[in-house]
Amino acid sequence: MMLLSEPLFCRILSSDIGKIPFVCRAFPIVCCTIFLLLQVLAAGVVCAYDITVVKSDNIRLYDDALEGFKNSCNCSVNVIDLSRKNGNNIVEDILDSSPDAVVAIGSKAYEAVKSLKKIRLFTMLVYPYDPAKEGNIWWVSIEIHPDKYLEAAAEILPHSRRIGLIINPALSGAYSRELLKAGKEKGLQIILKEVSSARDVPSALSSLSGKIDLLMMIPDTTVAAEDSVLSMVSFSYQNKIPLMTFSRKFLEMGALLSLEIDPYDIGSQTGDMAKTVFKNGEVKSAPVYYARKALLVINHKIAAKLGIHIPDSVRREAEVLR
């Protein structure tokens, strides 16, 4: 801008420039200057925050979430991948760089940074949820709101009023209570069986035989263990009871449908939450937010084997595996 200062600019234009009033001559230069200043300020606002993202591993689940966060947050992001870096000194490294916030993607990352007290900490894809930890931590849960599970079940299987649920209370007790509460509100009977290990699942299934119309599996590593899933699929076939899960990988093993999270959207949701927190200047954490987006996936072959008709309205909305 210095090069286009008024005397030089005037000399370049013409020798008659002196006849134009000074205000008119200065106007374009002032406009340009204001425009450039606005651009600089805008850029400063967009990238006003430096955020350190700690990623648990180099797998697609976390990569999608990171991508969603970056696109939503619009902030300067420094990524630490724990698959490449030892997490022992990570807190010291973060404190040295003093970012505005830290985002932990996955449980391993959360464990590595949870001791940070004075920096805002956003977490996503962390399992199991640690409700005791509050203060400077904002959560986007790995789970979908219980209502969405029950609504999907009601839409696809309208006659299923008795729902069987096997959980390990140590891992998914809080979420199952929310589910029970939501079922009760919708007039559904949820029969809960608690197990402490995968070995207990077959006996829990036996006790549910003849008592349920739908078997539900929520995120719980005890119940989602391979042996447990095989037992549940076997139970589903033998008793013609559809199995509803939370991930499409179980559909390949024989489940009817899954209502699963979208890691990219969880990242976006975390980014939106971070923006809101920065905007409002919040320093104390809010309640846990459930994953806002749920993807319905149906196994067409299993539906046919179980003699279940999937309504066209559902087919249009869902992803159908053939």
Place this chain on the structure above:
Amino acid sequence: MRTGGRVSSSRHRIGMRLFIWLTSMTILLFILSTFTVVHRQQREIKESLIKEGLSLAGICSESLRTAVFAEDKGMIETVVRGIIMQEGVVSVAVFDESGKALFLWSKIPDYAAVNSAKFPPVAPMTETKNVFEFSRPIAIEVPDNSEVALYADKPQKIKKTVGYVCLVIDKVTLNAALEKVLLLNTIIAALFIVSIALGIYFTVKRITEPFECRMAEMEKMEAVGTLARGIAHDFNNILAAAKGYLYVLRKKLQDNNLSEYVAYTEGSLDRAKKLVESLLAFSNTDRNKFAALDINSVVKSLGQAVGPLAAGRYDYREILYEGDIMVKGDRLQLEQVVMNLVNNALDSMSYGGTLTIQTDMVTLDRKDAEKFGLRADGRFACITVQDTGEGIEAEIKSKIFEPFFTTKEVGKGTGLGLAIVYGIINEHYGFMNVDSIRGEGASFKVYLPLLTDGTKSDA
């Protein structure tokens, strides 16, 4: 004779110098290569030992998983006993994850306690002055209870450390192996050096022997020339004085019948003077008289004289090079060279034969030049005088150029003909070569450096 001084100073040293230089280089190369090989082998042995130690620690770690998890000391001892029996293992210690020792065994006093002090071990291998220390975590696989198990396509098992195994291997075995390698390589290198030194000695000897023989001949001729020059010079003075007195005596004995004896004495002195002049011709030549001349013209001019000499008794053949062969030299001396050679040839053919004089241009490479003691390689004029006479015996071939050496009857030859030829050719920076088989004749070849390359000269 001018090259003689340089030759005599280096004659005995060239071969030895070459031998010492080559042997030194060989020894240096062998020392370097031996050092490199030993260093590499020692490194490989060390790496092998480290690999073995890591492998043992790994086996121990894998085998001890259940035993350490259950803290079953009997089972731990059973596993570790197999490791203790391995060569070089001097200490084994097993700890749980908190550092509590579950098993300690050591040949080195208090070494296990040292291991305990270093808990938890960080590096898989640590090297000290006397030992290698290996450590390995003992880990069991536990199910992954994280979100990865729920959502990832292939959930991974995670490893949980339940203890550590520390293994110590001493360096006695390593040091013994290193010493063995060093000794073996040194012996091999020494044998190779001795063999190669012998090879070099004989090769150098074979290569330099002809050259040294030639140098020896030249040195000998130089000594003879120096002696002859000294004697001839003094003799000349004595003869001049004697002739002066005889002249005075003859004047005083005029009309006396004794003057006849004075005339005989003068004749004897004249012959002695000629002899001295011949000796001087052998030992010294004035190079200032040298001029460009065509070798063919020298031979042609002599041919006119040789033809009548050979007529009737000998066949005379003259084979001349088609163009001019220019050299720098003294025409009279070169004529004398050819004439002396022709006289020798004719003398050797008592019962007739063929005398051939041939001129040619030849190219000598560096190897030939060095062999004949020439200053440089290149193109030379070659005059060949060949006869079909008695030939020369192999035993006397090396002596024929020596002054006063002759095979002719007493009184028929002075023994200076070939010595003079040798002296003249040497002053012309040329050389001579003789090929002869007893009973089949002899071939004398005279080589002279060409003045210009090619036949179109400025002569």
